[in-house]
Amino acid sequence: MEKISVTLTNAVGLHARPASLLTKLANNFECNIEFYKNENPGKKGKLKSILSVLALGAAQGDILTFEANGRDEKEAVKAIDAFIKGGCGE
């Protein structure tokens, strides 16, 4: 398993646009990716579902932790890290 924590920087959080882009990015990878916010693994979301990403309701400053499991987990985590740090395409 590959794990990474990133702080969400974009002003309006993970709303429809960044969520869609993030899910699209996640769907490029084979591995299963789950994520949760603010170190609370009790409420995990699936990164490959837009609604699941939206449901987490991540806001600016939240710490997002991604856990990827599968063949291309390293690449997936790298790509997600770059995406979040790059301001989620906004």
Next chain:
Amino acid sequence: MDKKKLAKDIVELLGGKDNIANCVHCVTRLRFNLIDDSKANKKEIEELDGVMGLAEQGGQFQVIIGTSVADVFNEVEPLLSDKAAGAVPETKKKYNLMSILDVLTSIIAPIIPAFCAAGMIKIILLLLTALKISDGTEGAYQVFSIISDVAFYFLPILIAMSAAKRFKTDPGLAVCVAGALLYPTFVSMVSGGESLTFLGIHVPMYSYSSTIFPALLGVLLLSYLHRFWDRVVKWNAFKLLLVPILSLGITIPVTLLVLAPLGNWGALILGKGFSWMIGTLGPFAGLIIGFFMPIMTLTGLHQSLAPIELLELTSGGFSRILPIEFFHNMAESGAAFGTGVATKDKKFKALAFQTGTTAFMGVSEPALYTVMVKDRYAMLSAMIGNGIGGFLSILFALKMYAYVWPNVFSIPTFLGGDSITSNVVMLLASIVITFAVAFALPIVFSVLGLRKDRDIGVMSPISGKVIPLSEVKDEVFSKGICGEGVAVIPNEGRVVAPCDGQVVAAMNHAVGIIAKNGSEILIHVGLNTVELNGEGIKVFVKEGDNVKRGQLLIEFDKDIIEEKGYDTTCIVVKTNGEVKVDNDKRDTLSGEKLFLC
């Protein structure tokens, strides 16, 4: 253009293979996901010979190549680390039973209307003769008899036309390939028992009327040959002449010599298999044949049973396989009616009852292609029902004493042999049991929660003007990144639930609902309205709420939002798959159907 060099240059200019997390291609573009976007030299890539342009979208680098993208991709692939390359998921070709079935269904589905017309007329004609209203010799009867038969006799032509579309080849040439199989000279040689040699090779002589695979295989070959010659013949002036000649000149002989007989031999082997099975396995053979009968009918393989049945009739005076086909109609009918009762989708319900009736009358294809292919539990129910029917049929030694279209009107053909009354009692009992099992199963599957309605109707959450997503002024929606659906330019501020389901995401400007069939529906009010932070918008549901269609979700003040400079277009998308939109340019009222998903 040197594709190898182009591929190498692209990869290098994107920051080398280590910077490429993922690469796929679609029809015209190479799509890269880069680990570090800043390492990409966009300017130089755009200037490469063979690159038509560059687009960045959704964190993806798209290098526009044009139609030769697949060739370039083939060169890019070996340059990447072993994990990064692949075809786009939606165009990824997986060869398995389901994809073959999918190809068959997509080829057969468009010609079903012709079958239905023929089937219904056949039943009416049977009824007319059974009731002695007609003796089958009148001119009108003859004409209608042609209608009832034409789609079957010329089935290879219909298949060719439809297959040409599916395999993306020239329809005119495809019909010629099928026409060759039915050409009068050839047909009369077959029926006259004459022989034909092609350049010294003996041509197998079979009748190809009412067959599917000979024409299908022929058109498949044509599609490859046509593309091949189109590529090879560089001289444009001669293309028009040479490509068809070379394509047909090879396809038709190969089809007559190899492919068409192959299709027929396949059918014959199948036939021998069945006779052997009934001999050794008894009722269990009926169970197996019955169980697979719906699939065989779906793929048209059941046509291949006709010669076996005829053989049975001419040698023993009765057929044991024909009754299993008879039970197939009963099972399809039962499963369609059962599914009609089980489904909540009104349109699907009506369709199920309608096709269930048709199946009971003896034409199972409409039920198969509209209900069974859409609902795998309906299919399974039909298969189990048919299996039981087949078991009982062999167990009770049910026989049909004439070759007929197996339907309710053909019950008289069961009468024959010594024990007429017991035969009829057993027959009626078997019909009732088969129908009842197939009818009950979809309902049982639904109660157990296994069978779910696949298509649900998504209603408009608001009144206004429906527009296609492509016209929405936000790329994430207009390019379909968020999912498929439509947008509504609202003329009110009341947003209601478009379907029954559970709220899984409730934000201050959008609500996400999971419908009963698993569709994830997002209703997004306005563009960039997340920035309003709830101002002018009130959300009435929270995560975990179960909502009913029409229930109030959100109220917003159109004027306030528009004053602040935001677009209030409401977007309704399914975020996890395809939808079927009928009409995305019209006015709608809140609660009117937007799409199926």
